[in-house]
Amino acid sequence: MAGTHCGPHAPRRGRDAFGLGLRPPFYREAMRGAVPVGWLELVTENFMVDGGRALHVLDAVREHYEVALHGVSMNLGGTDPLDEGYLRRLEALVRRCEPVRVSDHLCWTRHGGHHLHDLLPLPHTREAVIHVAERISRVQDRLRRRILIENVSSYARFAGDEMPEAEFLREVCERADCLILLDVNNVVVNAHNHAFDPQLYLSALPAARIAQVHLAGHRASGPLRIDTHDRPVAGETWALYAQAVRRFGPVPTMIERDEEIPPLEELLSELDAARRIAAQARAA
């Protein structure tokens, strides 16, 4: 599907490339444009409603900010048919808020009509590459734009994997001609959980497709690291982020915090750290 999608949906550069995930504790500030960031990312499914407060918040936020839509339930890796109702609602939401980016995950979330509400891992096989890429292409054709696919954190790997994770992500995105939302924290988590070199991971990715970066915190749990989004970004993640900036340039970057959300000032100061690290990395 290369070259068939219309509209300049690449990231806007030159303005403030740093954003935050919009969360209820700071809806009020965002609705009056009082969050000093360049853009906000919304969890798509939270705004797939007929009316009420969610859409009121969305319309008010949109008065002040560009928004990115980030979905968790498109089930791109699933073997159930793509959910027609979901896509219809997504199309309507895209029309309503004209997001700068639309993203979802390289995973599966539903099977046999049951939604599992988790980002579940795929085997890294040729079969999976072909299957997921075909579904991404169908979504892109439907939305008439390229979407971004995020690498997920994972706790399980298959004995029969046919390729490493970074190659799997690259193959899917090249085959579907989609963009990549690189979650640097997920690379750190997976590098620990599956014993790979995170720098080799970055070097295997196609730089031109990296269109957004996520930063978040994680926790150790026994021998594994768990992607919890409930604490500040870890030192290792900042270090890998600096390398990502050196390799991929100034890509729109945001912090995801979903649990134990601190006061907004704290998140903003963490975002300032991202700005500083990115500036230093670019200058180096």
Place this chain on the structure above:
Amino acid sequence: MRPPSLAAWQGRLKRYLITGEDDPELQRWLAGSPDEAVLRLEVYRNAYYIRLEEALARDYPVLRAVLGDAAFGREMARYLRARPSASPTLRHVGQALPAHFEAHRRLPVADLCRIERAVLEAFDAADVAPLGAEALHGLPPEAWQGLRFSLHPSVSLLQVASNALDVWKAFRQKRRMPELAPGTARSLVVWRSPRGPAATAVSSEHRFFLERIAAGEPFASICEALWLRDDRREVPEVAACYLAQSIRNGWLTRMRTGR
């Protein structure tokens, strides 16, 4: 080792997550030792239950307060095994909870769940301007014959046979909750008021009136049906009173005249 097909992997992992029962085949597919595979799969199983139980606790705060944390957790685990989520939206995970408790003949609990569910649905209902009282001013008498209204999308009509509404209200007003118990049949209206979701009891006749409006019947036919239901001379006054109260509460929208 050959990797599993996508369908086989997804079917088996789904079964494992929902039932919580170990599956040796899943363990064999994963890299690492069997013990390691068990540990890694458990991360997903635990996360599944924690995430969904948290979502249910957010959506059913009164039920949680009534049952207590431990019983709520047990009940929700039972519910999630019996009725896995059928919606991509986490807010719909508890959609079948009223039916679940009804099937287990826990009717007052089912009533409370119905109220909490209707509150959630009211919260996300479509934004449609409610009908103002001025809409009826100056209507010529002949227009009343074919006049029809619609219920506001946030309105739910419920029937309960318990004190679930009193329990719900006490929780919302931070008062001591009465014990949830069976009681006489009551008709309820749940809707989104300008101050947020609201619920109130109405007479069975008022409920009948609202059901007819929801069915799209003309106002004149509803008056006739009210008269047939209870041969009362003051039917026009009663209907006018229901209409005024419904408009005042923002339960009606879209008025159409003509047949």
